[in-house]
Amino acid sequence: MPTPLQIGEHTVQPPVVLAPMAGITNAPFRTLCREFSGGKGLFVSEMITTRALVERNEKTMQLIQFDASEKPRSIQLYGVDPATVGKAVRMIAEEDLADHIDLNFGCPVPKVTRKGGGSALPYKRNLLRAILREAVSGAGDLPVTMKMRKGIDDDHLTYLDAGRIAVEEGVTAIALHGRTTAQHYGGTADWDAIARLKEHVPEIPVLGNGDIWSAEDALRMVEQTGCDGVVVGRGCLGRPWLFADLVAAFEGRTDELMRPTLREVADVMVRHATLLGEWIGDPSRGVIDFRKHVAWYLKGFAVGSEMRKRLAVTSSLEELRAGLDELDLDQPWPAGADGPRGRTSGNNRVVLPDGWLKDPYDCAGVGEDAELDTSGG
Numbered sequence: 435m436p437t438p439l440q441i442g443e444h445t446v447q448p449p450v451v452l453a454p455m456a457g458i459t460n461a462p463f464r465t466l467c468r469e470f471s472g473g474k475g476l477f478v479s480e481m482i483t484t485r486a487l488v489e490r491n492e493k494t495m496q497l498i499q500f501d502a503s504e505k506p507r508s509i510q511l512y513g514v515d516p517a518t519v520g521k522a523v524r525m526i527a528e529e530d531l532a533d534h535i536d537l538n539f540g541c542p543v544p545k546v547t548r549k550g551g552g553s554a555l556p557y558k559r560n561l562l563r564a565i566l567r568e569a570v571s572g573a574g575d576l577p578v579t580m581k582m583r584k585g586i587d588d589d590h591l592t593y594l595d596a597g598r599i600a601v602e603e604g605v606t607a608i609a610l611h612g613r614t615t616a617q618h619y620g621g622t623a624d625w626d627a628i629a630r631l632k633e634h635v636p637e638i639p640v641l642g643n644g645d646i647w648s649a650e651d652a653l654r655m656v657e658q659t660g661c662d663g664v665v666v667g668r669g670c671l672g673r674p675w676l677f678a679d680l681v682a683a684f685e686g687r688t689d690e691l692m693r694p695t696l697r698e699v700a701d702v703m704v705r706h707a708t709l710l711g712e713w714i715g716d717p718s719r720g721v722i723d724f725r726k727h728v729a730w731y732l733k734g735f736a737v738g739s740e741m742r743k744r745l746a747v748t749s750s751l752e753e754l755r756a757g758l759d760e761l762d763l764d765q766p767w768p769a770g771a772d773g774p775r776g777r778t779s780g781n782n783r784v785v786l787p788d789g790w791l792k793d794p795y796d797c798a799g800v801g802e803d804a805e806l807d808t809s810g811g
Contacts, residue, residue, distance in 0.1 A: 439639055439663040441476065441534055442577025442606055444506045448684030449663025450475040450652070450677065451609070451641060452670065453581075454510040454538070457726070461501055462709035466702070467670060468504070470692075471677035476508055481538050484513035484522035498531055506533035510581070512541065513565065514551045520568030527574045535573055537565070539582040539596070540643075542615040544785035553583040553615040554786055556596040561797035566603035577606040581643070581665070584627050586784055587616040590791060593627060597635040609641035609665045615784045619668070619777040629659040641665050648772045649676070649683035649691060668776030672730025674702065693767035696735050700758040703731050707754055718749055734771030737761060 439449035452459060452467055457480065464477040479497060486494040500507040509532040513519035519537075526532050539562070541552030556562050569578050580600055585591035593610055600608055610631050612623035623644025632640040639662035642655045652664045670676040675692045682690040694702075706727060711720025728746045737745075741757065748754040 437662070439476075439607070439641075441506075441579060441639075442575070444476070444534060444577070446476045446663065448474060448681055449639075449641070450680045450684065451663060451665045452477040452677070453609075453643060453665045453667035454478045454480050454536070455667055455671075456480050458671065460497065460710075460713065461499060461504075462706060462713050463674065464504065465501055465709060466674040466706055467677045470675045471681050473503070474681050475677060476506065476534070477504070478508040478510050478536055479532075481510050481512045481541065482522075484511050484515075484518045487511070487522045488518060488525060500532075508532060508534040508536060510536040510538050511569075512538040512546070512551060514549055514555065514561075516561070516564040516568045519565050520572045523569045523572035523576075523578070527572065527576050533576065535569065535576055535578050536609075537569060537578065537580040539580055540609075540611050542583065542618050542782075542784075547615060548785040548787065550787045550790060554586060554784070554790065556582055556592040557586055557590060557790065557794055558797045559592075559595055559599060560795050562596060563599050563603060564797075566600060566605055570604040578604070579607040579609065580605055581609040581611070583611045584614045584624065586786070586791070587614050593631055594634050597631050597640075601635050601637050605638065607639040607641060607662070608635065609643050611665075612642070612644040616782060618782050620782075625655055625659050628655070628661050632660045632662075639663065643667065645774075647774055649679035649688070652680055653683055668774070671776045672727055672733060673775075674706075695763065695767065696761060696765040697763035699731055699735070700761070700763060703727070703758065704751065704755055707751060711751070717751055721748055721750055721754055724754075730775055733775055734768030735761075735765055736768075 438445045438447035459478060459480045468477055482494060482498060498509055509526060511522055523535060526535060538552060539556050546552035547554040582593060582596055584593045597608055610628050612625055612627045628642040641663045642659050642661040643665035646652050646655060646664055646666050647669045655661060655664055675694065679691045707721045707724035710723050711717035714720050725746050732742060745757045748757060
């Protein structure tokens, strides 16, 4: 079994982390993943915008609500302005809103990078340092970690510099997605970069992220890169039981991997939609929010296109259950369903603020007005 991952006072064993995903890793989905893992691992909220948190935006305040069983409570923050990030972190620490803070420097979506945020930000070394310094100083005893990409593109790699800055500013651990911003989610994740970062910053834990579609992939990443743990994102879409597989694999029980029948998958689907309705406070809205998950849960199963479309527009739990009951629920887990899922687009033009790449140190023009005002991505 690998060495336990230490995040401040929190021991994460096995060293498995649910990646923050906008619109996905809300409290209901975290509950499902945590139940399958037996409570083992670390499960991070979806992205919380520091400006919206400081302003106590209603949607944001709901997104930071944790179930009583969530320990440690983990929030991921997005911010561009050091002062606003500092205010948000102090608010979390002083009001006991979470037990762990992760900083987002990995998001590649244009509405974030055009503000200089997410995966664009580490290119500005001094700005990165200022944000990390404000966050760590404001967090008190709370551990601060960060998630990042290799860089903006192959000509503007930042991960080694960013890793060294993180160590110098007191960051507790770093997660690296082995892709650039330009790659988005296309191509293959560069696990060699994870190994290089681990060699570059031996002082703190390094977590690997990218192309973990199965428990076997997670074990292989640790073996190949020497990383201290794994961060799993798209691989668990429509498959929260992947965390049961990950726990079993890291504990040496590789013969206990879950291969649910369609009947078992359908039961999880209904429970997921039910939890969403309870969280939102409206069963119908819960089912509507669940629609995005339907194709992921049914990936690889023999379900006709018309039925897939019908299930993807259901608006009540009764309608969802009735549609699922019409399927051949005795189907076994399909071959190939463990492969890639979610977004796979790549080679996108990176949208950056004007002149962003001229000077990797100058951060003039980045301030409070660059902050997003909504959370969740």
